[in-house]
Amino acid sequence: MVGTKMAELKPQHFLWRMEGRVAVIQLDRPERKNPLTFESYAELRDTFRDLVYADDVDVVVFVPNGGNFCSGGDVHDIIGPLVEMDMKGLLAFTRMTGDFVKAMLNCGKPIISAVDGVAVGAGAIITMASDIRLATPQAKTAFLFTRVGLAGCDMGACAMLPRIIGQGRAAELLYTGRSMSAEEGERWGYFNRLIPAETLEAEALKLAQQIASGPTFAHGITKTQLNQEWSMGLDQAIEAEAQAQAICMQTQDFSRAYHAFVGKQRPVFEGN
Numbered sequence: 001m002v003g004t005k006m007a008e009l010k011p012q013h014f015l016w017r018m019e020g021r022v023a024v025i026q027l028d029r030p031e032r033k034n035p036l037t038f039e040s041y042a043e044l045r046d047t048f049r050d051l052v053y054a055d056d057v058d059v060v061v062f063v064p065n066g067g068n069f070c071s072g073g074d075v076h077d078i079i080g081p082l083v084e085m086d087m088k089g090l091l092a093f094t095r096m097t098g099d100f101v102k103a104m105l106n107c108g109k110p111i112i113s114a115v116d117g118v119a120v121g122a123g124a125i126i127t128m129a130s131d132i133r134l135a136t137p138q139a140k141t142a143f144l145f146t147r148v149g150l151a152g153c154d155m156g157a158c159a160m161l162p163r164i165i166g167q168g169r170a171a172e173l174l175y176t177g178r179s180m181s182a183e184e185g186e187r188w189g190y191f192n193r194l195i196p197a198e199t200l201e202a203e204a205l206k207l208a209q210q211i212a213s214g215p216t217f218a219h220g221i222t223k224t225q226l227n228q229e230w231s232m233g234l235d236q237a238i239e240a241e242a243q244a245q246a247i248c249m250q251t252q253d254f255s256r257a258y259h260a261f262v263g264k265q266r267p268v269f270e271g272n
Contacts, residue, residue, distance in 0.1 A: 004053040011047065013040035015065070021058040022208040023051075023109075030066025035074035036122050038081075038093075041100055048103035058212040058219070058271065060109050062126060063201050064116040072121020072144070079148065094154075097122065101155045104129040105227050108220040110211050114204035115139040116197050120179075125155045128164065131223065133190060134204050135182045136197040141190070144177040152177075163230070165190050215253040216271035 007018045015026040025044075027034035036044075051057060062069070073079055082090065104111060104126075113119075113130040120142040127133050127141060135141075143161070145154050152158065152174025161170040165188040173180055185191040195203045211219065221244045229237045248254060253269045260267035 033071035045100040051107040068117030069119035070123025147177040
């Protein structure tokens with residue numbers, strides 16, 4: 001798997017294109033606000049697992065389609081069949097959806113979600129598991145699991161959402177299932193910033209290209225530390241960062257940055 005090329009990926013259940021070294025993903029059922037199915041869940045999980053080894057992708061961007069991001073699990077294709085499943089089948093499904101989030105967290109690439117319209121249920125989880133979130137003023141984000149008779153603790157929500165917006169705010173959203181407005185999301189630190197719908201995708205790609213032009217090997221280290229330090233004590237975290245930074249100091253990008261600074265030039269990073 002080392003050195004996998006993913007630019008020519010042709011997924012069956014979502015749209016994929018490359019903008020330079022930025023991979024752009026769109027869910028592709030705009031007439032139903034882009035719900036997920038068993039098949040799209042699995043294909044997204046496998047794609048993000050493969051991204052660990054991709055040497056032609058540096059950043060991933062999720063963008064909306066038809067004015068909406070994602071309406072969560074499809075009522076007919078997912079929720080209906082789940083009602084009929086036994087415990088073994090149900091646990092296989094919930095583990096699979098959790099594995100999708102794990103794959104996003106462990107893919108080694110920064111992920112940006114650009115949110116317009118609805119991002120609810122598993123769609124909200126995709127935004128939560130991203131590193132950076134941009135949104136339009138019309139975006140509505142809801143962790144609506146309680147509204148279908150389920151717990152709010154889905155796909156890592158009880159672990160991750162409080163770290164982003166705080167325990168009390170997360171508890172309210174997870175207990176009530178209500179929509180978080182874009183203004184609330186920005187004020188609470190969920191969204192990095194709000195952007196008009198007509199420029200949302202362009203701004204997301206601009207940010208992605210900016211990140212992709214940086215020291216991408218080091219970005220992978222940053223993503224790893226951001227995730228792993230959740231379960232570390234402070235002493236462990238400081239030691240882990242000391243080791244991580246020492247590794248980065250052996251890269252050519254570190255040397256390139258030094259020589260560019262000395263020469264009063266802008267460094268050109270190559271991700272090695």
